[in-house]
Amino acid sequence: MTMGYAPGKVILFGEHAVVYGRPAIAIPVTQVQAQAEVQDVPTDKGIVIVAEDLGFTHRVGPEPTINEQARPLETIVLKTLEWLHITPRPAICITVRSTVPLARGLGSSAAVSTAIVRALAAHFSIAITPQEVSELVYQTEIIHHGTPSGIDNTVIAFEQPVYFVRGKPVEPFQVGRPFHIAIADTGIPSSTKVVVGDVRTAWEANPERYEALFNRIGAIVQRARIIIERGESHLLGPLMDENHQLLRALGVSSRELDLLAKAARKAGAGGAKLSGAGRGGNLIALVTPKTATAVERALREAGARDVLITAVS
Numbered sequence: 001m002t003m004g005y006a007p008g009k010v011i012l013f014g015e016h017a018v019v020y021g022r023p024a025i026a027i028p029v030t031q032v033q034a035q036a037e038v039q040d041v042p043t044d045k046g047i048v049i050v051a052e053d054l055g056f057t058h059r060v061g062p063e064p065t066i067n068e069q070a071r072p073l074e075t076i077v078l079k080t081l082e083w084l085h086i087t088p089r090p091a092i093c094i095t096v097r098s099t100v101p102l103a104r105g106l107g108s109s110a111a112v113s114t115a116i117v118r119a120l121a122a123h124f125s126i127a128i129t130p131q132e133v134s135e136l137v138y139q140t141e142i143i144h145h146g147t148p149s150g151i152d153n154t155v156i157a158f159e160q161p162v163y164f165v166r167g168k169p170v171e172p173f174q175v176g177r178p179f180h181i182a183i184a185d186t187g188i189p190s191s192t193k194v195v196v197g198d199v200r201t202a203w204e205a206n207p208e209r210y211e212a213l214f215n216r217i218g219a220i221v222q223r224a225r226i227i228i229e230r231g232e233s234h235l236l237g238p239l240m241d242e243n244h245q246l247l248r249a250l251g252v253s254s255r256e257l258d259l260l261a262k263a264a265r266k267a268g269a270g271g272a273k274l275s276g277a278g279r280g281g282n283l284i285a286l287v288t289p290k291t292a293t294a295v296e297r298a299l300r301e302a303g304a305r306d307v308l309i310t311a312v313s
């Protein structure tokens with residue numbers, strides 16, 4: 001039996017604009033985790049995938065599955081086996097479990113796929129680099145999310161803060177001094193595919209306005225990177241607020257996210273913004289060891305389903 005693990009992620013700055021070539025900054029979140037377990041089984045069983053949290057078992061057949069739920073899992077398993085040159089198909093059972101909440105901007109799909117790739121590579125004793133893991137996982141992200149930028153698979157496969165520009169080699173960067181953020185779950189699922197599709201429709205209808213908003217977001221990301229590298233994280237708050245306003249202007253915030261942002265700021269957070277695709281999912285707020293408890297309480301009182309405090313280091 002072999003295991004593979006992967007963390008969740010949040011985007012600190014730059015979501016949506018990153019789909020249009022601007023930079024974004026993302027960090028791994030280790031308090032949530034996906035895991036995959038690979039076991040050899042009798043040869044007549046073929047490949048079996050057990051998705052414990054989703055409550056289904058899928059047997060991989062000779063033709064690609066038409067089962068929507070099983071398709072991304074089947075795809076990542078078959079693509080990884082092909083990449084590892086494992087032929088003929090082995091008889092294995094892959095059991096997947098995850099504490100990364102689904103459809104909340106924490107990268108659940110990329111985390112599950114990454115855990116599967118790592119578990120399969122370990123099972124067949126083949127070394128695989130983070131870049132190779134990321135490229136394999138991107139192929140299933142397309143099934144989940146349409147035309148994703150690739151930031152989720154990159155930050156999860158590299159497991160360190162990344163400054164990401166679509167199509168460019170990843171740039172891990174140094175956090176000058178660790179700082180803390182609160183991650184508040186609205187409890188509202190959000191489909192990245194739908195929200196990214198809506199932004200695309202709006203961009204097509206009014207390219208000048210949207211390009212200008214993306215440029216302003218890109219400039220925030222560049223400033224944020226310098227601040228993080230210098231260890232001056234107390235200066236990040238206003239940039240988070242500004243980024244949130246620009247995301248509102250893109251049409252991807254919601255009443256609940258705006259309420260949480262307001263509550264976090266009032267309770268002492270340095271700044272707050274939605275994180276990920278928006279409409280639902282998560283809000284992040286800049287906290288310190290001194291403000292964390294009050295901000296967490298305020299977020300819960302304002303309707304957050306769950307709040308995590310995570311260190312960025």
Ligand code: MEV
Binds near residue numbers: 147149192
């Ligand atoms: C989703 O986590 C982030 C988006 O920017 C989409 C993407 O980058 O593919 C909204």
